[in-house]
Amino acid sequence: MAAQKTPSFDxxxxxxxxxxxxxVARYHEEYEEAAAEHALTGAQARLLSLLSLEPxxxxxxxxxxxxxxxNVTGIVDRLEARxxxxxRPDPSDRRVKLAAxxxxxxxxxxxxxxxxxxxxxxxAGLSREERMSLRGLLSRMLDAS
Numbered sequence: 723m724a725a726q727k728t729p730s731f732d733x734x735x736x737x738x739x740x741x742x743x744x745x746v747a748r749y750h751e752e753y754e755e756a757a758a759e760h761a762l763t764g765a766q767a768r769l770l771s772l773l774s775l776e777p778x779x780x781x782x783x784x785x786x787x788x789x790x791x792x793n794v795t796g797i798v799d800r801l802e803a804r805x806x807x808x809x810r811p812d813p814s815d816r817r818v819k820l821a822a823x824x825x826x827x828x829x830x831x832x833x834x835x836x837x838x839x840x841x842x843x844x845x846a847g848l849s850r851e852e853r854m855s856l857r858g859l860l861s862r863m864l865d866a867s
Contacts (some may be wrong), residue, residue, distance in 0.1 A: 747839050757834040760830055765789075767834055769797050773807055774831035777822035793823075806830055841861060 726852060731739075734768055750764070757767035765787065772778060780798065784791040798821045801807035806827035812818035845853060 738815045749838075752838055752840045753834075756834050759837065760834065762795075762830075765793075765797055766801055769794070769821075770801060770806060770827055771834060773821055773823040774828050777810065777820040779812065779818050779820055783821060801827065 753767065754764045754788055758765070759766050762770070768787060769783060772783060778786070780791050780794050783798075784794045787794065798807055798809065802809065805824055808822055808824055809819045812820050845856075848856065
């Protein structure tokens with residue numbers, strides 16, 4: 723039986739992986755700080771941001787957040803108690819409940835997005851072509867995985 727060979731990575735690849743990890747860590751750190759400024763947990767803020775795009779069934783929210791549906795139920799309960807989200811029947815299947823953002827929740831989600839300086843300011847320093855190139859490269863990385 724042949725021994726499996728561990729793939730070796732060149733120094734450039736390792737440096738890029740480290741940089742991506744640093745970017746992700748800084749983004750999450752700033753996201754948690756922005757959420758706290760609105761008296762939200764990071765999970766509540768992420769769910770609110772998702773709902774600001776469209777109402778979603780609880781099961782789909784759990785998939786997007788990579789957690790159990792029962793966790794989503796608790797998060798939605800807390801957002802609902804603050805008037806930031808609501809439950810409504812799905813027009814295509816009234817047995818299914820959709821979580822949806824309220825107007826106040828939409829305003830909080832917008833404020834959260836605007837407060838994420840780390841994600842926005844360095845990108846503003848890149849030209850449109852550089853941002854488009856970065857978007858393309860990141861999309862290719864995600865498509866390959």
